[in-house]
Amino acid sequence: xxxxxxxxxxxxxxxxxxxxxxxxxxxxxxxxxxxxxxxxxxxxxxxxxxxxxxxxxxxxxxxxxxxxxxxxxxxxxxxxxxxxxxxxxxxxxxxxxxxxxxxxxxxxxxxxxxxxxxxxxxxxxxxxxxxxxxxxxxxxxxxxxxxxxxxxxxxxxxxxxxxxxxxxxxxxxxxxxxxxxxxxxxxxxxxxxxxxxxxxxxxxxxxxxxxxxxxxxxxxxxxxxxxxxxxxxxxxxxxxxxxxxxxxxxxxxxxxxxxxxxxxxxxxxxxxxxxxxxxxxxxxxxxxxxxxxxxxxxxxxxxxxxxxxxxxxxxxxxxxxx
Amino acid sequence: xxxxxxxxxxxxxxxxxxxxxxxxxxxxxxxxxxxxxxxxxxxxxxxxxxxxxxxxxxxxxxxxxxxxxxxxxxxxxxxxxxxxxxxxxxxxxxxxxxxxxxxxxxxxxxxxxxxxxxxxxxxxxxxxxxxxxxxxxxxxxxxxxxxxxxxxxxxxxxxxxxxxxxxxxxxxxxxxxxxxxxxxxxxxxxxxxxxxxxxxxxxxxxxxxxxxxxxxxxxxxxxxxxxxxxxxxxxxxxxxx
Numbered sequence: 001x002x003x004x005x006x007x008x009x010x011x012x013x014x015x016x017x018x019x020x021x022x023x024x025x026x027x028x029x030x031x032x033x034x035x036x037x038x039x040x041x042x043x044x045x046x047x048x049x050x051x052x053x054x055x056x057x058x059x060x061x062x063x064x065x066x067x068x069x070x071x072x073x074x075x076x077x078x079x080x081x082x083x084x085x086x087x088x089x090x091x092x093x094x095x096x097x098x099x100x101x102x103x104x105x106x107x108x109x110x111x112x113x114x115x116x117x118x119x120x121x122x123x124x125x126x127x128x129x130x131x132x133x134x135x136x137x138x139x140x141x142x143x144x145x146x147x148x149x150x151x152x153x154x155x156x157x158x159x160x161x162x163x164x165x166x167x168x169x170x171x172x173x174x175x176x177x178x179x180x181x182x183x184x185x186x187x188x189x190x191x192x193x194x195x196x197x198x199x200x201x202x203x204x205x206x207x208x209x210x211x212x213x214x215x216x217x218x219x220x221x222x223x224x225x226x227x228x229x230x231x232x233x234x235x236x237x238x239x240x241x242x243x244x245x246x247x248x249x250x251x252x253x254x255x256x257x258x259x260x261x262x263x264x265x266x267x268x269x270x271x272x273x274x275x276x277x278x279x280x281x282x283x284x285x286x287x288x289x290x291x292x293x294x295x296x297x298x299x300x301x302x303x304x305x306x307x308x309x310x311x312x313x314x315x316x317x318x319x320x321x322x
Numbered sequence: 323x324x325x326x327x328x329x330x331x332x333x334x335x336x337x338x339x340x341x342x343x344x345x346x347x348x349x350x351x352x353x354x355x356x357x358x359x360x361x362x363x364x365x366x367x368x369x370x371x372x373x374x375x376x377x378x379x380x381x382x383x384x385x386x387x388x389x390x391x392x393x394x395x396x397x398x399x400x401x402x403x404x405x406x407x408x409x410x411x412x413x414x415x416x417x418x419x420x421x422x423x424x425x426x427x428x429x430x431x432x433x434x435x436x437x438x439x440x441x442x443x444x445x446x447x448x449x450x451x452x453x454x455x456x457x458x459x460x461x462x463x464x465x466x467x468x469x470x471x472x473x474x475x476x477x478x479x480x481x482x483x484x485x486x487x488x489x490x491x492x493x494x495x496x497x498x499x500x501x502x503x504x505x506x507x508x509x510x511x512x513x514x515x516x517x518x519x520x521x522x523x524x525x526x527x528x529x530x531x532x533x534x535x536x537x538x539x540x541x542x543x544x545x546x547x548x549x550x551x552x553x554x555x556x557x558x559x560x561x562x563x
Contacts, residue, residue, distance in 0.1 A: 021562060060413045062561045084416040094411035098337050110326040111415040155411065 009036045010069075011085075011162050011193035012057065017066030019052055026052045028217040029066070034210075036162065039189035041208035042197040045310050049217040050197050051091060054167050057195070058088040071162045084113065087161040091168055093152025097141025101132055101151055104140055105158055112159035122158055129187075130154040131180060145172040153181070157188065164188055165195045170203065182207045201302045211302075215310040228302065236270045236298035237278055238262075242291025249288065253280040268298060323417050327425025328432065335395070335433055344391055349440060355383050356444045373455040377445035378529050381462045384441055385469055385525055388434075389498050392470070395433065396477025397491035399426045400556070404485040413560065423552045427478055434470045438463065458531040465528025468541035472521060473498060475548035482555040 012034040019027040027049040034040045044050045055061035057068055059075055059082065068075040071085035096104055102123065109119045127133050130150045135143060140151055149172065156164055166185065170178045185207050188194050196208060204211055204225075211228055213221040247259050247267065255275025260268045271277050278295065285292035335341035359376040403409040412422050442463065448454060480494035481487070501521040508517035517523055521544070524537040 019562075058410075058414045060410055060560065080416045080418070083414060086414060088410070088414040090407065090410045090414075092407035092410075094406075094408040096334075096406075096408060098334065107326070107330050108411070108415075111323070111412070111417060113323070113416060 010034070011036050011071050012195065013069040014053075014057065015067045015069070017053070017056055017063045017068060019049075019056060019061065020064045025217050027056065027063075027214075030214070030217075030219055031066075032212060032219065032222055034163075034193040034195060036193050037190060038210060039185060039194040039196060039208045041204035041211045042195055042214070043199075043201070043204065043211060043306060044197075044214035048214045048310065050214055051167060053214065054088070054090075054165055054195065054197060058086055058165055059083050060088075060090075084159070085162050087156035087159065087164045089152045089156040089166045089169055091171075093148055093155070095140045095148055095151050095155070098139065100137050100139055101127070101143075101154075102136045104151065105154060108155045108158050112161075114159055122160075126154045126158045129157070130184065146174060146177045149173060149177075149181070153184065157192075162192055163195075164192050167197045168199065169196065170198065170200065178203075201306060205302060213306060213309050220309045221305070228305070236268050237276075237281060238266050238268050238294070238296055238298040239281060239285070239292060240266050240294035241285065242293055243289065245285075245288065245290040249284055250277075250281060253277045253284070266294070323421045324425045324428060327412075327417070327422060328428035331399070331426050331429025332432055335429070340394065341433060344395065345437060345440065348387055348391065348437060351387060352380060352383065352441055352444060355380055371455050371458075372448060372452055373445070373458050376448065377454070377459060378462060380441060380444065381466055381529055384438075384466055385522065388470060388473060389502065390495070392430075392434075392473040392477050393480075393491040393494040393498065395430055396474055396481055396494060397487040399430070399478055399481040399490075400552075401481045401484050401487045401490045404559075405487070409559070419553050419556045419560075423478065423482075423549055423556065427474060427549060427552075430474050430478070431471065434474065435467070438466055438470070441466075455531075461528050461531045461533050464533060465525050465537075468528075468538065469521070469525050472541045472544040472548075475545040475552075476501075479548040479552045479555065482552045 010033045012032075014030060014032050016029045016031050017027060018025065018029055030049075030053060032040075042050055042053070052061065056063045057070070057075075059079055062076070068082075070082040073082040073085065075082040099107070105123045105126065106119060109122050110116075114122050124133075127136060130153055132147070132150055132154055135147055140148060143151070149169065153166070153169060156166065169185070170181050173181060182203065185194060185196060189207075189209070196204075198204060208225060210224045211221065212219060212223075247261075250256060250259055250269055253271075254277070255272040256277050257270045257272065260270070262268055269277065269281065278297070282292065282295065284290075356376070359379050363372065363375045400409070403412070442459075445454065445459060476497055477490075477494040480497065481490040483493065484490050498521065501519065504516040504520035505523050507514060508520075508523070511517075524540045527534050527537055
């Protein structure tokens with residue numbers, strides 16, 4: 001039981017973790033940390049190493065190298081204490097269809113070494129939290145996908161672990177359930193450290209404090225949502241012209257940083273956030289009879305960032321901002 | 323923690339109809355064997371005690387029947403959890419691999435002890451009209467429990483090898499049958515290594531009232547070895563090969 005020296009609020013600390021499957025580097029030198037009261041959005045295309053990373057953090061998979069510290073306990077040296085501090089919802093909720101919700105949650109409580117005297121209390125409180133009060137006596141196999149997912153989440157948080165790891169928790173839910181689950185995750189984020197993996201990018205913007213993108217086994221972005229918003233406002237203007245134009249004229253406009261011709265024929269003008277060149281561009285275009293027929297502010301979306309980071313130059317690890 | 327898993331496993335058995343069916347079917351078969359033995363004992367006014375003549379064949383039959391039944395009971399243990407992705411629940415909980423394996427093992431063993439207990443009721447009914455050789459009976463029960471313990475460990479190991487319960491059942495049945503058939507080699511070559519390894523050759527002495535440390539050691543070794551194999555196999559899931 002060695003408590004490692006670390007910032008008190010760092011509940012998850014992953015230090016240069018790698019994992020190989022034969023020749024395949026599923027995860028390569030990944031390092032990050034999550035503080036208490038923080039929700040980390042974990043993004044990446046399928047097969048980029050998201051699930052592998054989560055399996056390593058939860059002790060379902062041993063890393064080839066590197067170390068994982070959970071709530072001060074080394075996962076490899078002291079797995080029992082470390083695992084006691086984790087709640088994990090894998091992609092497939094690990095629920096037994098033949099059990100009722102109550103039976104299942106009681107079993108989970110026992111597995112997580114909750115005292116017998118407070119087990120019932122823990123079960124009832126987690127049922128209230130996850131909206132399962134009505135279905136306690138029903139068999140899990142007969143519940144809808146949304147409820148099964150909730151049982152999966154309940155299972156992960158029944159022992160009030162400091163660290164909660166959720167792998168695509170909102171898959172297969174209807175919009176109202178998604179909102180409820182997001183609300184629940186936000187609640188959890190208040191006093192736990194939460195890692196949330198998802199494919200739904202707006203979900204990250206609404207629920208997470210920080211975003212991290214993994215591509216081909218390497219982290220290519222790790223930034224706070226605020227930083228990301230700034231990043232995304234580093235704005236551009238997209239224009240479409242009917243006639244040929246001497247684009248160098250645009251470079252003279254104050255605040256314009258660069259001009260890119262896009263593949264679809266549109267032209268993208270990047271500029272300083274503070275100086276909006278829209279009016280100038282319109283003036284120049286009309287003066288020179290360029291046949292301007294489209295102009296719109298190009299706000300970079302998280303999706304753009306995601307696509308750029310995960311497709312263009314995968315795994316060079318150089319575009320890491322911040 | 324071992325008890326938590328064992329209790330869950332036992333409950334799971336009784337949730338499914340399999341456990342009840344196995345108890346029912348084996349009781350019917352043992353009942354028929356028992357009645358047949360009593361009838362022949364009466365007509366031959368046989369030599370030897372009633373325990374040897376009536377109770378022991380029951381234990382002989384039990385070993386054969388359990389050769390078929392145990393693979394069916396052990397096949398789901400790990401394979402089904404792996405297939406349903408519920409093994410993650412155990413792997414993420416603060417539970418060691420050893421506890422998982424021993425918990426699962428113990429769950430089945432408790433069930434089989436219940437089954438053995440029900441087999442015992444029949445010979446005990448003979449006390450109504452006669453007396454029993456309790457020493458011989460104890461030796462036979464002890465042998466049966468040891469036999470079950472080794473069968474179950476092999477079945478559990480086979481279940482850790484695959485994600486298909488059916489495959490696990492077939493594998494353990496094959497392995498048990500092979501170990502059993504090693505006994506035949508003694509017919510051809512006399513006592514040899516294979517006949518020593520035969521899982522049934524060590525059972526016979528118990529039915530003759532002989533409790534040999536050699537035989538006890540054999541069964542305990544088989545059970546321990548396959549439990550250790552199971553733990554190692556589960557660890558490989560984590561380490562990945």
